[in-house]
Amino acid sequence: MNGEGADRIEKLRQALQKGDEDASEAELFASLAKEVCEGNLGKPEIARKAEFLRAFAERFPVRCEPGELIVGSMRFCSTRWWHRGKAKLPEAFYGNMGHIIVDYGRVLQRGVFSLIEEAGLISGTDGRIRANRQAFMDALSAFSRLIGRYAESALQSSRAAEGAQRDEFARISHNCAAIAGRPPETFWQALQLVYFIQLFLHAEGMAAAVSFGRFDQFLDQYYRRDIASGILDSERAKELLKCFWLKTCEGDESQNLTLGGGGESELSLLCLEVAAELKVWQPSVSVRIGAQTSEAFFKGTLRLVKAGIGMPALFNDFAVRQSLIHAGVSAQDAEDYGIVGCYEANPQGAALGLTVAGSLRLYEALLGFLYGEPLQTDTFGALYEGFKAHFAREYREICLPGFRKTWERVVERFPSPFESACLSGCLDSGLAAEECGGKYTMFGVNMLGLGTTVDSLLAIKRLVFDEKRLTLPSFLDQVRNNFPDEALARDCRGMSGKYGADGAFANAIAHDLSEFAARLVLGHPIAENVIAYPGLFMFTADIYSQGAPATPDGRRIGERLSYGIGASDCCSGKTPTSVLNSASNVANDLCACGNPLMLSLGAGDVEGQKGDEILGGLIRGYFGRGGFHLQFNVVGADTLEDAKQNPDAHGDLLVRISGYSARFVALDPHMQDALIERARMGA
Amino acid sequence: MESGESGVIFDIQRFSIHDGPGIRTTVFLKGCPLGCVWCHNPESKAGEPEIAYYAEKCALCAACVGLCPSRCHEMAGGAHVFRREGCARCGRCAQGCHAGAMALIGREITAGEAIAEVLKDEVFYSHSGGGLTLSGGEPFFQGAFALALLRLAKERNLHACAETCGAVPWETLRRAAEFTDIFLYDVKETSAERHRACTGAANGAILSNLEKLDAHGARIVLRCPIVPGLNDREDHFAALGALAGRLRGVERVDIEPYHPLGLSKAAAIGKPQLYEGRSLTGKDVSAEWARKVERHTDKPVAVS
Numbered sequence: 001m002n003g004e005g006a007d008r009i010e011k012l013r014q015a016l017q018k019g020d021e022d023a024s025e026a027e028l029f030a031s032l033a034k035e036v037c038e039g040n041l042g043k044p045e046i047a048r049k050a051e052f053l054r055a056f057a058e059r060f061p062v063r064c065e066p067g068e069l070i071v072g073s074m075r076f077c078s079t080r081w082w083h084r085g086k087a088k089l090p091e092a093f094y095g096n097m098g099h100i101i102v103d104y105g106r107v108l109q110r111g112v113f114s115l116i117e118e119a120g121l122i123s124g125t126d127g128r129i130r131a132n133r134q135a136f137m138d139a140l141s142a143f144s145r146l147i148g149r150y151a152e153s154a155l156q157s158s159r160a161a162e163g164a165q166r167d168e169f170a171r172i173s174h175n176c177a178a179i180a181g182r183p184p185e186t187f188w189q190a191l192q193l194v195y196f197i198q199l200f201l202h203a204e205g206m207a208a209a210v211s212f213g214r215f216d217q218f219l220d221q222y223y224r225r226d227i228a229s230g231i232l233d234s235e236r237a238k239e240l241l242k243c244f245w246l247k248t249c250e251g252d253e254s255q256n257l258t259l260g261g262g263g264e265s266e267l268s269l270l271c272l273e274v275a276a277e278l279k280v281w282q283p284s285v286s287v288r289i290g291a292q293t294s295e296a297f298f299k300g301t302l303r304l305v306k307a308g309i310g311m312p313a314l315f316n317d318f319a320v321r322q323s324l325i326h327a328g329v330s331a332q333d334a335e336d337y338g339i340v341g342c343y344e345a346n347p348q349g350a351a352l353g354l355t356v357a358g359s360l361r362l363y364e365a366l367l368g369f370l371y372g373e374p375l376q377t378d379t380f381g382a383l384y385e386g387f388k389a390h391f392a393r394e395y396r397e398i399c400l401p402g403f404r405k406t407w408e409r410v411v412e413r414f415p416s417p418f419e420s421a422c423l424s425g426c427l428d429s430g431l432a433a434e435e436c437g438g439k440y441t442m443f444g445v446n447m448l449g450l451g452t453t454v455d456s457l458l459a460i461k462r463l464v465f466d467e468k469r470l471t472l473p474s475f476l477d478q479v480r481n482n483f484p485d486e487a488l489a490r491d492c493r494g495m496s497g498k499y500g501a502d503g504a505f506a507n508a509i510a511h512d513l514s515e516f517a518a519r520l521v522l523g524h525p526i527a528e529n530v531i532a533y534p535g536l537f538m539f540t541a542d543i544y545s546q547g548a549p550a551t552p553d554g555r556r557i558g559e560r561l562s563y564g565i566g567a568s569d570c571c572s573g574k575t576p577t578s579v580l581n582s583a584s585n586v587a588n589d590l591c592a593c594g595n596p597l598m599l600s601l602g603a604g605d606v607e608g609q610k611g612d613e614i615l616g617g618l619i620r621g622y623f624g625r626g627g628f629h630l631q632f633n634v635v636g637a638d639t640l641e642d643a644k645q646n647p648d649a650h651g652d653l654l655v656r657i658s659g660y661s662a663r664f665v666a667l668d669p670h671m672q673d674a675l676i677e678r679a680r681m682g683a
Numbered sequence: 684m685e686s687g688e689s690g691v692i693f694d695i696q697r698f699s700i701h702d703g704p705g706i707r708t709t710v711f712l713k714g715c716p717l718g719c720v721w722c723h724n725p726e727s728k729a730g731e732p733e734i735a736y737y738a739e740k741c742a743l744c745a746a747c748v749g750l751c752p753s754r755c756h757e758m759a760g761g762a763h764v765f766r767r768e769g770c771a772r773c774g775r776c777a778q779g780c781h782a783g784a785m786a787l788i789g790r791e792i793t794a795g796e797a798i799a800e801v802l803k804d805e806v807f808y809s810h811s812g813g814g815l816t817l818s819g820g821e822p823f824f825q826g827a828f829a830l831a832l833l834r835l836a837k838e839r840n841l842h843a844c845a846e847t848c849g850a851v852p853w854e855t856l857r858r859a860a861e862f863t864d865i866f867l868y869d870v871k872e873t874s875a876e877r878h879r880a881c882t883g884a885a886n887g888a889i890l891s892n893l894e895k896l897d898a899h900g901a902r903i904v905l906r907c908p909i910v911p912g913l914n915d916r917e918d919h920f921a922a923l924g925a926l927a928g929r930l931r932g933v934e935r936v937d938i939e940p941y942h943p944l945g946l947s948k949a950a951a952i953g954k955p956q957l958y959e960g961r962s963l964t965g966k967d968v969s970a971e972w973a974r975k976v977e978r979h980t981d982k983p984v985a986v987s
Contacts, residue, residue, distance in 0.1 A: 487744070487781040494783070502803060575698040577706065577804045605700060617706045617811020624806055668947055674963050 005239045008067050009278075012246050015065065019075050019250065025061070026087035029076035029203075032056065037092035044131045045094065046415040046432055049204060050138035052093070053418060056203050057142035057149070064154045064172060066165055069188070069243040070195050071150055071172055074250035077202045089206060096414040096434070098207025098252065099356060099444075101338045102422035103349025105218030107197060108190055111183035112147075115421055116140045122430040129430040132417070132437075136427065139417035143200050144180050150196075151176035187222040187232055191244050194219070197422060202251055204418045209341030209355070211256035212283060213348035216268040223267045234270060241274045248282040258338040258348070261288030261317060264297035272300035276307040286339040289623060290317030302615050306606050308634040313343060313596075316588075316623040316630075320345045323592035323628070327522060327533040329440060343564075343594030343629050344444060344535060350424045351440035352433040354410065355593055358403040358526075359538050362517070363449040363551050363561065365391045366456055370476055370552075377472050380465040384457065384509075388516055395520050399445075407443060407526045410434050436529045443526045444593040447517055448538040450586065451562025454499040454510045455553035455571060459492050461505070475552065482550045482557050492554025493570040500567020502578035511585040514565075518590035535593025536586065537564040560649060564596035565628075569648050576601070576618060584625035595628040600635050602655045603679070637679035640664060644672045689793040690828030693727055693820075695800050698807075701987055703844035703865055703904075705813025708801045710832060712817060713789045714824035716850045718883035719871060720957035721910045721941055725949040727820035732772050732789030735951040736765045741784035747776035767953050788952065794831035802839060814842030816867070823851040823859065830855070833862035846906070849889035856892055857899065865902045867937075868893055872914050873922035881913055890926075897930040905933055906987075909972050910941040911960060920972065924979025936980065937987040938973045940964035 036055045040048045064071045089095075107115065119136035122129065151173050158169035175189045184190040194212070201210045226232035248255055259268050275285045287301050304312050324334035329347050338348035344355035369390040376382045415432035423438045431437025463469045470478075470488075483489035497503025499510050514536060521534035545561045554570050555561070562568040565583045576599050583597050599618070606615055615632070622630055633639070635653065643650035647665035655664045655675055664672065691713040699709035714730030715722075722728065726735065741763045747756040753771050757764045763784075774787035801815050808814045815836045822829040822845055829845070836843040845859055846867040860866075870893070871886075872878035878886035897903060905927055909915050927933045942963055949956040966986070973984045 486742075487746075490781040490783075575696075577698045577807050580807075581803060610700070610704075613705050613811045613813075614700050617807045617813060620810035621706075621804075621807035624810065667944075670961075671944070671963075 005235070008069075008239070009242050009246070011067050012243065013278075013280075015067075016246050016249055022075065023087055025073060025076040028060070029056075030087040030089050032060065033093040034090040037094075038090060041092060044128075044135075044415075045413060046135040046417050047131055047138075049094075049415070050135040050142070050417045053139050053200070053204055054142040054145075057146035060146075060203075062146070062149045062153045064150065064157045064169060066157075066161070068247075069168070069172070069240055070192055070247050071154065071176070072192075072195055072199045072247065074199050074202055074247070077206055077251060093206070094413040096205035096207050096416045096419065097354055097357065097410065098205050099209040099211075099340050099344070099353050100201075100419060100423070100433070101211045101213035101256075101340055101346055101348045101351075101353070102197065102201065102419060103424045104194055104197060104213060104215075104422075106349060106424060107422050108184055108193060108218060108222075111179070111181060112140055112144045113181040114183075115427065116144070118427045119421060122427065124430050128435075132415075132420075132430055132432060132435075135417035136421045139204070140421050143196070143418060146200065147176050147180040147193075147196055151180060184222065187219065187226045187237060188240055190219055190222040191240055195244060195247055198248065198251060198255070200418055201422075204416050205414075208252040209254040209256065210252060211254075211258075211338065211340045213258055213338035214261065214336070215257045216259045216265060216271055217261070217263070220265045220267050223265070227266075234266065237267070238270050238274055241270060242278055245274055245278050245280060245283065249280050251282065253282065254341045255283045256286055256339045256341055257283035258286045258288060259312070260293060260297055260301075261337075262290060262292035264294050268297055269300045272297070272304050272312075275309075275311060276304045279307060279309050281309075284342070285312040286315060287312045288315050288317050288320075288337075289619065293317075298616070299612070302612050305615055305632050306611065306634060308603060308636060310631065310633055313339065313629055313631045314619060314623075315339060315345070316627050318623070319588045319626050319628045320592065322589035323533075326590050327442065327592050328531050329592075333439070342539065343537060343596040345592045345594070346442065347440060350438060351442050352423070352436075352438050353442050353444065355442075355444035355535070356446060356539055357406050357410070357443050358399070358445040358532070359448065360395070360399050360445065361448045361538075361548075362453040362513075363456065363548065365394060366453050367479075367549060367551070368394065371480065375472065377464075380461040383460070383472075387457075388513075391517070392520055396524065400524055400526075403443065403445070403526050403532070407530060440531065441529055442531045442533050445521045445532055445534050446538045446593065447521075447534060447536050449548075449561040450510065450514060450536050450565055451499045451568045451571065452551050452553055452555060454506050454513060455495075455562075455568055456551045457509050457513075458498060458503070458506050459495060459552045459554065462495065463492075479550050479552050483554065489554050489556070492552065494572045495554070496573060498553070498567070498571040498574075499562070500571040500579045500582045501573040502581045507582050507585040510565075510582060511587065515587040515590065518587045522590065533593045534591045536591055536595045564594075564598065566597055569651055572651065574651070577621075580618065580622040580625070580627065580630075584622060584627050586628075588626050588628040591628065596631065597622075597627065597629055598631050598633055600633040600639070600650075600653055602653075603634050603636055604655075606632075606634055637676050640672070640676045640679055644669070644676065687793055687795070688828050688831035689791055690825040691730065691732060691789050691791055692797065693789045695797065697804055699816060700813075702816040702818060702846065702867060703813070704842070705811030706804065706807045707813040707816045707844070708804055709816040709818050710797055710801065710822075712819045712822040712825050712829060715819055715821040715848065716824060716884065717821070717848050717871075719908075720881055721908065721913070721945065721960070722949070722956065723908070723942065723945045724820070725945050725954060725956060726788045726952055728954075729789075730824065732774070732787055732791075733952055734765075734767070734770055734772055734774070734777065735786045735788050735948070736953070737784050737786070737951050738763070739784075740782050742782035744782065746779045746781070747785055750775045750779045786951075794828060794835055797832060798835045798839065801836070801841070805839075805841070808842060812842065814844070814864075816844040816846065818846040818867075821848050821851065823847055823855045826851065826855040830858055830862070833859055837862040849892045850884055851892070853888075853892050853895055856896055860896065860899050860901050863901070865904060865934075866896060867904050867906050868896070869906045869908070870923060870926065871908055873919050873926065877914070881910075893926075893930070897932040901932050902934060903930065903932045905936045906939055907936060907976075908939045908941065909964075909969070910958065911964065913958065915972060917975065920975035921979045924976045924984075927976075927982045927984075928980035933982055936973075936976055936982060936984045938969055938976065938984065939987050940969040940972070
């Protein structure tokens, strides 16, 4: 990027940080929501939402800032402000559950006016369809109106500006005017329209994880056309993308953006470069890795991994597609998957994903069984079968009714006209996404604590059944009382062969239990046409862990649970490869709602060509064994500092010391300090 | 696995990424003929298993006192006293120590068992160009065992690296060359006199084995520990460069800067180290060492 472009990006980045401290748009949004939504409580929800969107489009301030190439503000929805309670949304504003990829490609292809026309053609005389038709048309018209107001605003800004900025505002105004109704004609316009869609989805739902889907795929035709006609070069494209990236940072904190999956283009590579150069927190970049992944795209992916911002998340095309097919998605739609939120796979543009709608805790199911029922304890096998039967019963009798209540609430409170109009299927069916109007309606069931649960079963088998060191009741007594016997706690924690240390028994239980749980979820639809699909993670697991009781694996009250399908903190003897081996035993091909796995590697271990070999070997090796997701945390000084204070949370952290990698927490404190110092100085 | 040949190892380290190309598993064999004053792995020196005592971890629970058949453990005045005289290295104290203060270093294993462990990560080797590395100690100190490991690795098509200090019979190295893709060959000191002073042995056989291995057509990486005050000398750097330049099979020189991790390990096994440097070598210093070697050879020089 030339000096001028770099200067622009730097200024926008500073403006973003400053804007983050300003809650005024969030407050304004809350007061508008209060005014509109409290006044229309008697109407159908979809009409209420359309009415709010119209008010938002008509009345919310619009402004074009100097230097911006992509305009539109999402500062009204900065989640950080809600948390501080400065701009509390009224209860009458229901929003929706987010966690969706709408069909951006289709909106771009057809343009807003065509969609309004399509909505108008929805046939049906029953009240609901008529209300939906009106709401879809109103929401789309409001969307068009908002874009039109940006065109006007940019024009005014242009008149007030001088020189290059004057021309730039004029071009932005032209862009907005063009896409307010018609399909975009240039890459710049397409990018601007994607951003406006994102903005409007946020205004409608005020929810997290509004995700972009296969961004490089649906934008590629615009990019190619402009490059071919000479109105765009890759430098300018990067500048536009950077402006777009910075704008998404105003939105929610898990706007996933999927790249790759075969047919990667120059645009795919530019997106990877932009993410690595900007190092900002949004969008959350995911990459699809498969047999057709180009070498250049894989290399670009590794460069982004090495940038040390915890991105991208890597997904194994083979396992992810299989998992969607097992959930009932057609092979063709599964092929076209994108990632929602953090790790959840959905057929892009065709599904209401509800990826975090349901949850359960595996370790609680186990403890409930152990503490609650008369136990069959002749053999470990009998005990384990008893646990599975208990788990299945609890799932049907307690979890499912709860999930069905959640779904009823979705139908009642969340039907969203704009989101639905942008999703494939709703304009055909005349139903909102939340009324099963899209091609697929899916309900995610997030299961927490696989590693902790497997290790707990291992500890029971070994101590009670194999070594007969103590009886099950006396062992459970220890667990219930948070391990008063320190020696027993240490033995449980330090036990060999745990999940993540590649123990044969733990691997087999991980396989059996995950498959059992996944099939249980898949076998019980939430409602007619509402697929239940499993994932082995829970987004806020750290928070839930605070109150989690002690578990037989030696974990004490409040200590962290295993996250995703990773190893527990109290799994000793694990290495990156042993963790991957254990994780490849999990039912990865059944869990489309996400089986995340994080690995921490020292920054020094991923440097240069050798680092490419290591990362490439881990990724290809794990995915070759059927892994679902893999993400690297490249560790710097701050993590080392934290590891020194909290060694249990970083048991597997490796650092490089003159020629080899040592477990950081096993080093003496002086050495730890020296390494922290070294990492800080970068020397 | 079909080899019943057994030996004593002190670790099998998976995801080992600094001992040869790609992702590897390193098997550490016990026993070494040299006595380097700065030894980075002092627990590897003795050929047989031994007991380590990490006093700072001791929970003063006295479990070991009752477990020891030789009465080597005693609680005296609220402190744990471990007397090595009379210790039969049975490892019972280590087995019963929940605090991890007592550890038995070294265990007997067959070559087949060790390779079975190594094969667990096969998929990662094939995607990264990695494989098995033998290290130690001096792996060829247990010559027959080391050769059995390398032969089994080759039978399973694993890439194999062998680290060696070179102070072993030529015949062993010659046979190892059949199964070994890359030798990681230590050259600790190029001056004969100083080599004897720092390691307790002459370097004549080591250097002649290196020449023979090179003439035999082996691929070699020279591994050169550089220890401040002992061998960070211009003449040594120049000689290393010249050696690397002269030997056709040498692909690279690895500078291995001294680190003080050996000190606490040496203390734990009751064999204090002679060289007591306590600081990590700075990256700028080791880079400068590498540059000094580079001036005398066209082969690449890396800091590991």
